Amino acid sequence: MTLLQLEKVSRRYPIGNPVFGLRSFLTAVDQVSLEVRKGETTGVVGESGCGKSTTGRLALGLEQADSGHVLFEDKQLAAADTREWRAKRQRMQLVYQDTLAALDRRMTIGDLIAEPLVIHDIGDRASRQQRVLDLLYAVGLSEHHRALYPHQLSGGQRQRVVLARALAPSPSLLVCDEPVSALDVSVQAQIVNLLVDLQQELGLGILFISHDLRVVRHVSDRIVVMYLGQVVEHGRADTVIDQPMHPYTQALVSAMPKLPGGFDHYLPLPGEPPSPTERPSGCPFHPRCHLAKDICRQTQPELLPLGPERRVSCHLVSNP
Amino acid sequence: MNPMLNAFQTNSANAALFTSHDVAAPRKRPILTVNDLTVSFSGVPVLHGVDLTVDKGEAIGIVGESGCGKSVTWRAVLGLLPKSAEVKGEARLDGFNLAGASQSKLEQVRGGRIAMIFQDPASALNPVHRIGAQITEALRLHRGLTSASARAEARRLLDQVGIPDATSRLNAYPHELSGGQNQRVMIAIALAGEPELLVADEPTTALDATVQAQILLLLKTIQRDTGMGLVMISHDLAAVAAICDRVCVMYAGRIVEAAPTHTLLNAPQHPYTRDLIGAIPPSDGPRVRLTAIPGAPPHGGLPPGCAYAPRCQSADAACAMTGPDMRTISARHVVRCLRVADGTRQ
Structure with a gap:
């Protein structure tokens, strides 16, 4: 069942100074389509x-799309800060990287986890206490953590608290933006395993946003590869990483050192990702692409289906 | 120049540029x-x-x-x-x-x-x-x-x-x-x-x-x-x-294992090295459950025995008592683990 669907969603921001007539637009997200199904993870x-x-924020309604639609549980997502949106927000929660910023340092862990229950008016005092306790155990903490403050916990424990807080109002969708990037490898594995377990137990849909291809491959059912605001490749996790088709995905996969093996299959990719303010014409990837032809410089390729559940945006893949 | x-x-x-099979390579003069x-x-x-x-x-x-x-x-x-x-x-x-x-x-x-x-x-x-x-x-x-x-x-x-x-x-x-x-x-x-x-x-x-x-x-x-x-x-x-060419793994202020890269990745001896490798999501092959090392590294004071013992799956009573010394197990491969020293590990 489709939980969240983004249909050709775009978001652009004005940049420059309008007084001097220098107003232009930065397109942060350009015609992005993706879906998250119940009990499955879509990696970005x-x-x-x-x-x-920005795609994650659009999915939660924290940013308004300039064009396109965001459908959550088959209904168009209402504008932020409206009553309808607030009601929906209970069902969709955000987990992100900076746990110290996410947790109010003057509140105890117990109060922090209970806060979403209070905001959404779920249960009474006694049942909230019980729910907090259940959540603490569910994320691998214990009762004595309830009275502590965020700074008394380690980074990994704080990420567990953020997770417990997100799970408190029983959401159906989690948007995780770099949830493990600030953590050490061993702690990262703890949180990744916890996320996978909780998903199986609760049937959560997860939108997992990360720069770390290894982690994304590990947790995702489907993967969306983005470059300069556009989706360049989309498909099942194993096929996208194991048999990448877009030249950018190929380069990205080859830049991930194998263990063991290192850079045995490295495909040199020149340059760095350009700033979104300097978007090249045609295919956004063409200045770094070793296969680029005239058509790539002139026309923007479309995201075309290529096999089951696979879409690739490349002239040379669709018309070899 | x-x-x-x-x-x-x-x-x-x-x-050769990207080979790390220096197991048999003769040792050069140490700089540091x-x-x-x-x-x-x-x-x-x-x-x-x-x-x-x-x-x-x-x-x-x-x-x-x-x-x-x-x-x-x-x-x-x-x-x-x-x-x-x-x-x-x-x-x-x-x-x-x-x-x-x-x-x-x-x-x-x-x-x-x-x-x-x-x-x-x-x-x-x-x-x-x-x-x-x-x-x-x-x-x-x-x-x-x-x-x-x-x-x-x-x-x-x-x-x-x-x-x-x-x-x-x-x-x-x-x-x-x-x-x-x-x-x-x-x-x-x-x-x-x-x-x-x-x-x-x-x-x-x-x-x-x-x-x-x-x-x-x-x-x-x-x-x-x-x-x-x-x-x-x-x-x-x-x-x-x-x-x-060579990797040293550190834990809690000590080197716990050092070996040529090839050896360290293919035959790690210290439990921490193994767990560390197991905690990294593989870049290819089947998706297996990651090794989640329980707990967190010690802060400030060290435990009396091996610093990794409280988190180690293969630690026994001796590990909690005695701090292991560095053991040489083959040319250029050293490990700081009691269980390796007494031959219970391969």
Whole structure:
């Protein structure tokens, strides 16, 4: 069942100074379509500035799309800060990287986890206490953490609290924006395993946004690869990473050192991702693409289906 | 180019670029030998005795989680720790002990014989000076080059680190360059003193995936071409293993295992090394459950026995009592684990 659907969603921001007539637009997200199904994870991967975080904010209604539709549980997502949106927000929660910023340092862990229950008016005092306790155990913490403050916990424990807080109002969708990037490898594995377990137990749909291809491959059922605000490849996790078709995905996969093996299959990719303010004409990837032809410089390729559940946006893949 | 550097090149001329099967390779002269290095901050020990050597032309990796002492080790060697740090032990560079040496002595070594680059190039570079000036400053300090010759050498260095259009780039300010290009400039400045050893502390952590690969391979290429030693400090075992000949794994202020990369990845002996490898999601093959190491590394005081015992799945009563010594199990493969020493592990 489709939980969240983005249909050709775009978001652009004005930049420059309108007084001097220098107003122009930065397109952060350009015609992005993706879906998250119940009990499944859709991974969004790309380098900085590719629009993956903005996509997550659009999915939650924290940003308004300039065009396109965001459908959550088959209904168009209402505008932020409206009564309808607030009611829906109970069902969709955000987990992100900076746990110290996410948790009010003057509140105890117990109060922090109970806060969403209070806001959404769920249960009475006694049942909230019980729910907090259940959530603490569910994320691998214990009762004695309830009275502590965020700074008394380690980074991994704080991420567990953020997760417990997100799960408190029984959401159906989690948007995780770089949830493990600030953590050490061993703690990262703890949180990734916890996320996978909770998903199986609760049937959550997860939109998992990360720059880390290894982690995204590990948790995702479907993967969306973004470059300069556009989806360049979309498909089942194993096929996208194991048999990438878009030249960018191929380069991204080859830049991930194998263990063991290192850069045995490295495909050199020149340059760095350009700033979204300097979007090239045609295919956004063509200045770095070793296969680029005239058509790539002139016409923007469309995201075309290529096999089951596979879409690739490349002239050379669709018309070899 | 100075004669010493030429000699280095000849030595490493036949070394294959990206192979790490140096198990049978003869040992070269060590450049730097660290013996029983300990560091404490205001009486709290953070480094509990580190021993290691870096051979001429060798690339070694230092891997561990935050707080394990991987950066502190190298900052202590180069005298970059704050005054509150108490450093004991020795770090010998050709018989000269760097640990606890005076700043004036250290300044003859830093940037010249040993150079260091850091994670965040944007804060390491001076934002109000052109990058050409910052490179020629290093050339003047360490090699006495001035005016035209310095500028020509700066241009050559920018070429070497892969910055296109070096001549015009010399006039750029750091903010005009991207993160990856700034890191290349940092590498150029580090190379300006023709160092025998380059210490890179998390050099690619702040960079995007595709740029990270470019910088890692650039470091490896330069290390091979100039024959300098390379120390790569990182939390990312995969990145370190990709370019280093040998890897040291640190835990709670000690090296717990050190071995040639190939051996470490294929036959890790210390439980922490195994768990660390198991915690990294594989880049291909079937998706298996990750090894989640329970708990967190010790903070401040160490447990009485092995520091890893409280989190170790194979620890027994003895591990909680006795701190293990470093054992040599094969050529260049050392492990600090009781269970390995008494032969219960293969």
